[in-house]
Amino acid sequence: GQSLEQPSEVTAVxxxxxxxxxxxxxxxxxxxxxxxxHDGGAPTFLSYNAxxxxxxxxxxxxxxxxxxxxxxxLLQELQMKDSASYFCAVRGTGGFKTIFGAGxxxxxxx
Amino acid sequence: SQTIHQWPxxxxxxxxxxxxxxxxxxxxxxxxxxxxxxAAGRGLQLLFYSVGxxxxxxxxxxxxxxxxxxxxxxxxxSKKLLLSDSGFYLCAWSVTGSNYGYTFGSGTRxxxx
Numbered sequence: 001g002q003s004l005e006q007p008s009e010v011t012a013v014x015x016x017x018x019x020x021x022x023x024x025x026x027x028x029x030x031x032x033x034x035x036x037x038h039d040g041g042a043p044t045f046l047s048y049n050a051x052x053x054x055x056x057x058x059x060x061x062x063x064x065x066x067x068x069x070x071x072x073x074l075l076q077e078l079q080m081k082d083s084a085s086y087f088c089a090v091r092g093t094g095g096f097k098t099i100f101g102a103g104x105x106x107x108x109x110x
Numbered sequence: 111s112q113t114i115h116q117w118p119x120x121x122x123x124x125x126x127x128x129x130x131x132x133x134x135x136x137x138x139x140x141x142x143x144x145x146x147x148x149a150a151g152r153g154l155q156l157l158f159y160s161v162g163x164x165x166x167x168x169x170x171x172x173x174x175x176x177x178x179x180x181x182x183x184x185x186x187x188s189k190k191l192l193l194s195d196s197g198f199y200l201c202a203w204s205v206t207g208s209n210y211g212y213t214f215g216s217g218t219r220x221x222x223x
Contacts, residue, residue: 033211042200043154045211087153096142096161097169098212102153 002026004101006088011107012078020073020104022088030091032064032071033098037085046073046086075106083108112137116201116215123222129174129188131218133201136182141203143184144212145176148198160184161206196222 004024012018022032031050035043047055049064049071061074075082085103092099116133123129135141142161146154156169158176166176173192177185184201198219202212 035211042214042217043212045213048211089154096206097144097156097159097167099156100146100154 002090002092002099004088004090004099006086006101006104008102009105009107011109013109014078014080016078017074017076018078018106020075020086020088020106022071022073022101024069024071024088024090024101026069026090026092026099028092029066032062033089033091034060034062034073035087035089035100037087037103039084043087078108080108080110082106112203112213114201114203114213114215116218118218119216120219121221123191123220125193125222126190129186129191129195129220131186131199131201131220133184133186133215134182135184135203138182138203138205140181142206143178144202144204145184145186146200146202146214148200150197154200158186191222193222196220 006022031048033048034046036046037043047062049055049062052064052066054061054063059076064071085105087100087103089098089100113136144159145157147157148154159167160178163178174188198217200217201215204212
């Protein structure tokens, strides 16, 4: 089967750095993605890692270690608008379907 | 540019009634299409995906079905809704081999009463 684990909640202060971890178990692996979802909205794509290492996109970075079945999302210079749920997701066997984790609720405090 | 349309935004339906949710994509050809469901405060559960017209893969046995009558149209249906069908339904599309992830529609919030 396939499963992903990530913390349910994280709290940080404005301007700080926060890391959201994700571990996964899949029968096939084509890449790890991260999505952001604000309350009442649809998820929006943030980043994708197919190979080991760090991918940087502005204030957000994502890391993958395939040997450890582990990845993380790093958010820098936190802003209030970053308060949202963050989902890691694995593109599995066949590359056509993506399985999502339960999500991490990020609260950014002033 | 590519856009994805999903409607209606909200829906309240009685138990036992039928359901039809529609999703269309513009600006791309032969997209991979997906239906996900999200319970309140939870993750996204993959329901169906399609890699081409008439090709539907079901991930979870349930009283829901999906159809893809046209290249850029994906429909989620039910003949008789259950209370447990309540949730936030999301349509999404992607391109095979793309690293840009999924683009989601704005979702339909379904409440079965």
